[in-house]
Amino acid sequence: MAKYRSIPGVKPKSPWSWQLFSTQSTKPTAWLAPFRQGALEAYKQVNEAIAARDEKTVKALSVGDQQGFYMKLLRSQDPRYINVWKFHGERTPCRVVSIRAFEAYFSPKPPRIGSRYAVQAVVRFDTLQSVETYSKKTGTRVGETEPKPVVEYLVFQKRMWNDTPWVIRGRLYEGLESRVKLPQYL
Template identity: 45%
Template sequence: MLPSYLSATCRRSPSLFRTFATATKEKQPHSQAKTQVKVRPTASASQTTTKPKVPSAVKGRVSSEHAAKHPSQPASQVHSHPESTKPHAKAAPSVVTSGKEAEKEKSEEEVLREQMAQIDQMLAMEKLFPTTDPWAQRVDTLDVELPYVVNPFKPSEYPSWRSMFEQFSQNRQHSLKNATSMWSLAGANAFPGVDLSGAKFRHKLFKWPWHVFQCRSTKPNAWVAPFRAGALESYIELNNALAANDVKRIKTYAIDSYQDTQLKLLKKRSQEYLYKWRFHGELSPTRILSIRAMEGYLSPEEPRFGNRFMAHILVKFDTEQSLEIYDRKGHPLHAHKPEDDHGKKTWLNVPAEKRRVIEYLVLEKRMWYDGPWTFRDQLWEKAGKARVAA
């Protein structure tokens, strides 16, 4: 479909368009030196009486004599103060935090402060510039992922039993995340054509759990059916825009890094030829493999349209399509059957060879806009024999 980078690990047909063309570690160890305390026996009453000061000359002579008789005892203990013979109290144990833990806590606090500061700036910006939308900034792709088939009767698809169990556990977590996002969207009545605003408690208790786990359903009455239809419509529109070199429409249906990639590939393509992209149908129904939702509109006021949520969906497109290429005179340059070429009468109407194209694309929709689903990223199958569960 879309011209994009081709992964060596992808086990699918390439896009038709493509065929032509930390932080510094501040260790703060709270180490505390251990003081060796030597406890001496309590002095007698005669030893604790106050004595006159000893001249320095006499003290030096006594120290040398004592060192000769007792070489193992330091001379500094000969005339020690009586109070120094008392045992020292043990220091209270201190909690020692490692440098990595302190750095982690510090980094989390700094990230939280930065995020709160950004939200405050957006709120102030919304008041100063009411015609702009501060919540339309770029965001990272949410944690959508490809689920893989886990079949205990086919262990050869995984390098070990452990990796198979890890994939099974990852699939279960993935399903729970899908269900959580579906529940959040249902609570905001965010599914087009499905009125859930007046749902009673018993419906949420008995009916909703059945629907929220049907993220990958292709049934026409599923909650995600409007999402699937909107994704396929955007898919067709974007491919037609790429074939027609329509930059304005490309920017309408592609955003962020995916838009940048498409525009770069578009510039590399020769402008001396005419392209016609044709959609011949779906070989398997368009399917949502992963869905994530979060609140993206954080203004105190309710949005004028829709709801506060932003949704990312990972969609599998399994389609049959063709790409026709003509020169400026209308002569076909693509592979075609000889009987299809009838000279000038076939002006820009020579069918190209049909190809099957499978793509896993991430789409985004900000629910407070009345706009189409837009493409923002592309995922690829991982290396190995494991098959995508779709």
């Protein structure tokens, strides 16, 4: 990945750096620190968009089955109310649990930008969040949840030959590895 510049936002001097072994690091100097920051921002944006019924943002930040899941969640909300998703912070810093790259650009000509690789990263989010609900008619608050801890594992994907943002491709569940058949991505 480092040799083909497929680590997001990183231009390593050598593909044999010791930092290759710190992909799960939450230090600000880790190679994946800029990616983790971007993943957290995308996570917050997609949750805010779902609460606000913003289909355009959800479609821009997600693909595949995960986009379908988000759209179903968005469209299932009662139109008489306005929901506001609140991010209260991270309980622990988001962490890249796994990252992989694989060749996925099969044209005989090399891509004009980037590399032939698609990169997928599983990111663990451990956050505190809540939802406030307002009446659309009167604008008064009709409900609020207490901040609750939420742990999610999301699969982010980027096709390195496209100048597009990282998108949320899927979701994994802790402790279900033996019972869940993981989908093939791409």
